[in-house]
Amino acid sequence: MTDTYYERLVDEDALAAYLEEGLGSAETYEIERHREGHSNETLLLTWGDRELVIRRPPPGETADTAHDVLREYRVTKALVDTDVPVPEPVLACEDHDVIGSDFYVMERLEGDVLREGEPDRFADPAARERIGEELVDTLAAIHAVDYEAVGLEEFGYPPGYTERQVERWGQQLMWAFETTVEEREVPDLYEVGSWLQENVPKEHPDTLVHGDYKLDNVMYGPSTLPDLVGVFDWEMATLGDPRADLGWMLSYWRDPKDPDPAVPELTATFMEREGYPSRLELVERWEERTGYEFAHERFYRTLAVYKLAALGEMFFRRYLEGNSDDPMYPKMEERVPALAARAVRIIEGEEPL
Template structure:
């Protein structure tokens, strides 16, 4: 349902009203309206609806005079250094679109933080389906469930096949030393954001550092590649219409994406974690984690022997990222979060347990 009346907390009518709030709002209607006017998008009053399942950056569908765009912004300040860079995220998608990667068209970018307190961008609205906690009717047959999983892998293979040695994509970062930087960076993020002592974080970090695999290539790494960040075409057969949420994208080791995809993928019989954002893949007909990995290997020729290391990295990073959200929730910086934030008290330790099992630091319980 689209909204037209501000709630006075998350969405306010004016910047003057925003200045009187203890916690800054996420959407300021007069500021957004002025930005839309400056770019010739629609006319008259606007309506909005928060969309997506993200717990980091925030996305709204904006409707105005028959025009529809999607606004994406970072969370409330203060923001950790080098995170939630909307300008960079928009630039990445523009570059990838030029290589044929299915991404929304970037309509406009706002670097002026005075409007919403953070930079934001507008992208085209696509008529598609995101698979999360319900199986879309057109993708519900056993055949289409299998095809959906295969399409997830095939889109990742295509992304990883792009040449990143020249052109604008080459400026996204240096893939050399990527894995070591990931371990070092997230160790630092834990120290900066943790609100409690969880010794498993350091134990797993030490294991990761002592067992770094040799990267077999360099590619664009999405960083949060999962089914819930893909939009599928609104009719069968299963086809990826767009890859969403490029906040974490950089150049690095392609198996980091495969490790994250498989470690966070919901599979029948596997324990749940806070990263289970598309639980429907537990249903019959969807590929298993092993089948996803096998399809990727058959199309890339990469050696997946070290995949457990990448799966450990993925869940360890997820635990650290979720702990930052938990800390923000404890500080009252997520006032509408009555579910996800409090769930992380137990959820973060569950992620660390799963990471330790992939690393072989603790045994995996038998089903």
């Protein structure tokens, strides 16, 4: 992390004044950047005896709606008293004079986010099975939320959600291509986008959807038995098609039979070990828990990889424009074409569920 980039993320004096007004004075004030994510920025905050987290967008120009942290605040506030485990939100700020963007503050949870591997206490088949079960059961709990009862009835417009997803991510991709086309083109993504437009399911269930649900966006508590204690990164949440959430989660889940990952730097493979459920087993459990069928599975898995490619291309644009110091972003020059090829394999039945 360069000092210059950090200074673009937070004005420590202005933030301290804001926190003092909202939370009261504190003798201890410490803040550091958490580098694990690759989209919104996460800052770890100590304010007195409270351990907190700040979420804000990256600096610089971003695609419309791609980094809506106040949306994240709203949905987590609504879910605090439901069966969906979320960190409790504390403050939300729209005043860009504080740190240069919208941001919100939430309580910090204790536990493990499984990104590159499993903690030793989970290294046995029974625990591994429960990791997968907890992951899919929590997704089912999200899809079971009575969104009207928690005040989210105007949080989205479910009819036409899936068609809009195809259109929206195509637009995000075109936004990225405005700059990245000068470096190289990805023709497969035009073909994938056309296939998705032609194969959008005409009907779908309507539920709360997370929009970015995957293993490294949840936390398991410190207990010996895997217990999912928190779901993070809600900025893409809305009301829509729960099967899109499932397809997205599955795009990150590995089976032993899978080809090499398209983006190895962002793809955990430890769930190929003995005990972890297969993708098909996760689907069957989700269907059992929700009562929904995972119909049109090739469409939803292709859509997920298309979205991954669009995100990667947006990362690449941000790198080219000098708006990130993330070492992952320049690698998208090669990784996005690999994702496009994966989407084509799913369409053609060469990468089955």
